[in-house]
Amino acid sequence: TSYFLVVTEHEKNEVRYAGLFYLVMTHIGTAFIILTFLVLFQNAESFSFEAFRQSGHTLPEWLGTVVFLAALVGFGTKAGIVPLHVWLPYAHPAAPSHVSALMSGVMIKTAIYGLIRVYFDFLGGEFTWGGGVMVLVVGTVSALLGVMYALMEHDIKRLLAYHSVENIGIILMGIGAGMIFSAYGFPELAALGIIAGLYHTINHAVFKSLLFLGSGSLLYATHTRNMEEYGGLLKRMPWTGLFFLIGAVSISALPPTNGFVSEWLIFQNLFLAYQIPDILLDILLPIAAAMLALTGGLALACFAKAFGISFLALPRGSHAKHAQEVPIPMRIGMGGLALMCLVLGLGPMLAIPFLDQVSAGFVGVSVAERVLTMDGWALTTANFASVSMPGLAIMLLVLSGVGLLIAILLGGRLKSRSYKTWGCGLNVTSRMEYTATGFAQPIKRMFSTVYQPTVKLESEMLEESRYFAKRRYFDFHITPFFQQYLYDPVVNIFLRMSHRLRNRTVVNELNLYLGYVFAALLVVLLSVR
Structure with a gap:
């Protein structure tokens, strides 16, 4: 069903491509999830969660590793x-903004539930500390690379999609730390890690839904997702600007919003690694905390760019110049989520008791x-902070x-x-503004080893003289590392194989095609009998 939500605007080629890409990747994930439950079924002889829970401790270590991976x-x-x-980054921009809010705020969070359930419930939570380290490392890499690629985006919805990768990584950092503490026999610290990860799961659902609805409002008013064509929207869309700012502050983990609370808990949980009697983990967890701090700084820079380039200065596009505030129902939706960002930030005592019940069950x-001291008005982590x-x-x-x-x-x-603004004797125009490209340039150069950009510069010279340029063309392109x-190499291999197979099997006889289908059916039946 989520596929049909993604391809709502199926008349566009890029939407159909994004939908197909999403369908393929989710089927790969589904295949591994089915493998997980099939292995558990072989051991428990039942698909009941209760049977999985009771028989999980009888799994051989190698089989438990297969289940976890x-x-x-x-x-x-x-x-x-x-x-x-x-x-x-393909599915979120292709889908309508309210669908993107649903996907990022709710649907991808079900995977967090599934991973926690398998590790702590079906495998007992004391399976191996290596699993926790793996989750922690994957979370750290996801958080850092997600925010780094988000900084390079000028498409507002692709930027938010990469921030979903970042925040899923932050959630897994808390969950991974909880797994490590559980494996080493520190149930209280494990509970703190689970609570921190689940709190950030809730918080991300709130502020990311707010930001996607905000991006939808910008798209509604300007008919474009390109931030380079925004500018000056705060005067024209003050309510949207206010709500988007609250979401930006929340996702940047600044006080007193909800993002600060959950990331602070994850920080404290990582700093408590000194209690583990393992020198490797005593080094690894503080390094993860340092990477989380770097991620937070880059996230702040990214949303300073997103808000500043979009809402401040002068309009750079004709649609931005004539933009108007969105209708009241759209503002009500954003306003409710913005209020929740503040409530969950100022009142962690409202959420932590419920999350504690979940962690206590594991x-x-x-x-x-x-954790909640001073009658719930303060947060305390193991008498540490x-x-x-x-x-x-x-x-x-x-x-x-006082400052005012x-x-x-x-x-x-x-x-x-x-x-009016002084422009060195010239009239100020939108061409003088700091662009999203210029804002990201220093970070792009600083992390050029990671980005590995492709630079293309072409010059067209005047016919009268080869020393003077008539026109210059500059292209700075970044292809994500894993893509x-x-x-790309894996896709190219499969394309070559399919072309060769097609060239060898293309015939015009219907009975031969039916024979191929029948043979494939036999292979499938024999493999799963």
């Missing part, structure tokens, strides 16, 4: 982990009373008020006048 690949494909994420320990979200919000308001008061007292007597070195 199949679940990681299957559910990871559904969630969009690196390198199985390639369908996300690790057997309740930690809500130790504390933060009060309401107190932090009050402090930010007080500091802002100082500005009024010191500058209130100065005469001021409103005038260039993994998927």
